[in-house]
Amino acid sequence: MTVLIDGLQYANWSERIFRQLREGGVDAIHATITYHETFRETVTNIERWNRWFELYPDLIFQGFSAADVGLAKATGRTAVFFGAQNPSCIEDDIGLVEVLHRLGLRFMQLTYNNQSLLATGCYEAEDTGLTRMGREVVTEMNRVGMVVDMSHSGERSTLSALEHSVRPIAITHANPAIWHAARRNKSETVIDALAQTGGMLGFSLYPHHLKGGTACQLDDFCTMIARTAERFGTHFLGIGTDLCQNQPDSVVEWMRAGRWTKSVDYGEGSKDAPGFPDMPSWFRDNRDFGNLSTGLRAVGFSGDEVAAIMGGNWERFFAASFGTAGRGAVERAAE
Numbered sequence: 001m002t003v004l005i006d007g008l009q010y011a012n013w014s015e016r017i018f019r020q021l022r023e024g025g026v027d028a029i030h031a032t033i034t035y036h037e038t039f040r041e042t043v044t045n046i047e048r049w050n051r052w053f054e055l056y057p058d059l060i061f062q063g064f065s066a067a068d069v070g071l072a073k074a075t076g077r078t079a080v081f082f083g084a085q086n087p088s089c090i091e092d093d094i095g096l097v098e099v100l101h102r103l104g105l106r107f108m109q110l111t112y113n114n115q116s117l118l119a120t121g122c123y124e125a126e127d128t129g130l131t132r133m134g135r136e137v138v139t140e141m142n143r144v145g146m147v148v149d150m151s152h153s154g155e156r157s158t159l160s161a162l163e164h165s166v167r168p169i170a171i172t173h174a175n176p177a178i179w180h181a182a183r184r185n186k187s188e189t190v191i192d193a194l195a196q197t198g199g200m201l202g203f204s205l206y207p208h209h210l211k212g213g214t215a216c217q218l219d220d221f222c223t224m225i226a227r228t229a230e231r232f233g234t235h236f237l238g239i240g241t242d243l244c245q246n247q248p249d250s251v252v253e254w255m256r257a258g259r260w261t262k263s264v265d266y267g268e269g270s271k272d273a274p275g276f277p278d279m280p281s282w283f284r285d286n287r288d289f290g291n292l293s294t295g296l297r298a299v300g301f302s303g304d305e306v307a308a309i310m311g312g313n314w315e316r317f318f319a320a321s322f323g324t325a326g327r328g329a330v331e332r333a334a335e
Contacts, residue, residue: 003027003069005311007202007240008173012247018059021078024286028069028079034089036258042089062104066319083107087118101144109149119157122183127154135164142167145322158190168198173240175204179224180211195232200317202240207277208268218282222295234305238314245285249275
């Protein structure tokens with residue numbers, strides 16, 4: 001059974017988008033539910049999702065385990081797995097990791113772009129690696145079955161997380177820096193370490209991560225994936241579109257600035273182009289995943305390889321990552 005999984009989306013959710021997920025045959029998504037929100041604000045966001053699950057049960061449902069991907073496929077729906085793009089939701093309380101996991105949080109980034117209590121973001125001048133709390137939180141995430149996501153973290157912090165975590169980690173939405181030297185894209189050192197430890201890399205379609213931005217061509221994007229596969233293998237590659245469909249520019253301002261500054265932070269944008277960039281013409285929304293499959297076949301991937309990249313690798317990673325492990329087992333594995 002082939003499945004289609006997107007490793008990261010943050011859309012302005014609506015019935016229209018949920019129906020587009022079904023039109024595109026998307027079986028599961030990792031959906032960002034929180035950035036700089038506190039724990040209580042994150043719970044409010046979960047309440048909003050609960051209402052959507054109640055209103056549109058024929059289209060979407062909350063995913064908790066890898067088995068829910070198969071259930072989604074069998075019932076013609078999309079399983080939605082919750083994720084956090086910043087650890088603000090656990091505040092300074094490690095106990096909230098398990099609480100949020102019980103509420104369905106399956107991914108958490110240790111940083112957004114800045115220094116957090118756990119690690120260093122990719123926009124900081126100095127990267128000190130995992131903090132003392134960061135090491136403890138990674139251990140707890142390993143125990144409960146919450147994926148460590150280092151998409152927005154600095155290089156040293158990412159390598160430190162790879163070394164400390166006893167379960168594979170993910171970079172859910174980024175591309176190789178050797179292809180496009182965006183601050184958010186990842187070095188070959190990081191990608192190689194990810195491949196060697198059973199992690200996952202989700203290739204991003206966010207224009208600031210693409211060579212040529214919005215004008216990036218499908219063939220160029222798929223050739224980049226092919227070169228990555230030739231260098232490191234296909235076993236850990238997936239898609240993480242970072243689709244921010246229909247979001248107003250006020251949302252990207254919140255993503256970048258949160259409450260940490262009174263100034264305007266343009267992040268990957270600029271004063272002349274501060275908002276969300278337009279997506280490439282070949283991927284406007286969830287109905288366009290077929291273009292990606294076609295593009296991957298055109299650059300030489302086999303049918304089995306395309307199926308793995310488009311969802312099979314994510315499904316396997318979910319199965320290995322979401323289950324609970326006893327703290328003793330985690331500690332023994334770390335020895």
